[in-house]
Amino acid sequence: MNETVEMTDPIEQSVGGKGGHLLRRVFHISMSVIPFIYYLWYEPLVDFLNDIANLSWTKEKMVSLAIIVMAIGEVIRLKLGITIYGQRQYEAHQVSALVWGAFGVGMTCLYAPSAGIGFAIILSLSLGDPLLGELRRKGMDETKVMFYGSLLLALIWAGSAYWCDASWWMVPLFAPLSVLAEKPRLRFIDDNATMSLIPLAAAMILAPWL
Numbered sequence: 001m002n003e004t005v006e007m008t009d010p011i012e013q014s015v016g017g018k019g020g021h022l023l024r025r026v027f028h029i030s031m032s033v034i035p036f037i038y039y040l041w042y043e044p045l046v047d048f049l050n051d052i053a054n055l056s057w058t059k060e061k062m063v064s065l066a067i068i069v070m071a072i073g074e075v076i077r078l079k080l081g082i083t084i085y086g087q088r089q090y091e092a093h094q095v096s097a098l099v100w101g102a103f104g105v106g107m108t109c110l111y112a113p114s115a116g117i118g119f120a121i122i123l124s125l126s127l128g129d130p131l132l133g134e135l136r137r138k139g140m141d142e143t144k145v146m147f148y149g150s151l152l153l154a155l156i157w158a159g160s161a162y163w164c165d166a167s168w169w170m171v172p173l174f175a176p177l178s179v180l181a182e183k184p185r186l187r188f189i190d191d192n193a194t195m196s197l198i199p200l201a202a203a204m205i206l207a208p209w210l
Contacts, residue, residue, distance in 0.1 A: 010137060013088040023086040025134075027098070031126040034105055038063070039115040060110060067106040074099045097190045101125065104196030112200060113207040116164025120157045121203070124178040125195045128153050132182055149179040167210055174199055 014020035037045065042059045050057055057065075074095060077084075083092045091097065105122055112118030128149055135145045154175035160166040181198035182191045203210075 010088070010133065013090065015083050015087050015089065016085045020086040025130050027086065028101070028130050029126055031101065031105060032123055034109070034126075035115075035119045035122045038109050039118065063106050063109050067103060070099055070102055070106075094187070095190070097192045100190035101192030101196075104193040104200075108196050108200050111204060113203050113210060114165045116160045116166035117170075117203050117210075119164055120160035120166055120170075120174065121178070121196050121199050123156045123160075124153045124175075124199065125192065127156065128178060129182060129192065129195055132179070146176075146179055149182075150176050153178050170203075174202070177202060 011018055011021045014024060016023065038059060046057070046059050046062065049055075049062065078093070078095070081092050083089060083096075087096055087098065104125065108118050108121045112121060131152055132145055132149045135148060136142075140148075154171055157166060157171040157175050158168075161168045161171060178195055178199050181194045184191065184194055186194075
């Protein structure tokens with residue numbers, strides 16, 4: 001993203017105005033269900049889809065296919081130069097935040113070292129990014145934005161350590177890392193991707209120590 005885009009009110013940039021902005025936030029938060037489906041509730045869904053298509057695919061193959069289909073669809077959208085309800089106007093000519101977020105979530109599902117880490121990374125994106133965005137939109141000081149964002153993400157990582165298989169020492173490391181991963185403003189990649197891919201890369205590097 002360029003600086004001009006970042007300085008513009010996200011509601012003004014959203015196709016559909018307030019309604020489009022709200023839909024964008026709701027969709028973002030709704031991604032929180034993905035780790036539950038992928039790690040806990042996947043068997044009935046995978047069996048259902050396999051029965052329909054007479055296949056014997058794994059959940060990993062289905063995520064891989066979803067990423068491929070999404071990428072093809074985005075190429076077509078960019079060729080047509082269109083935006084859909086809830087997208088930002090500038091996304092008519094660059095890969096959308098939706099696709100970047102879905103790509104990051106898909107890669108996390110495929111390559112997170114454990115279910116607990118996958119849970120924490122995806123929930124940090126789906127819940128943390130909307131919080132950070134809304135706090136900034138309200139004009140909150142950046143130091144406070146970082147503090148409240150880190151607090152929420154620390155709770156997410158602590159929950160993953162308590163209920164899943166993430167390690168407790170990851171809480172003070174990955175909570176601020178995930179917040180910092182949202183800060184870069186780059187034209188070629190959206191923060192919806194960096195918030196998942198940067199912690200994912202760090203987790204993969206540290207996997208031998210987990």
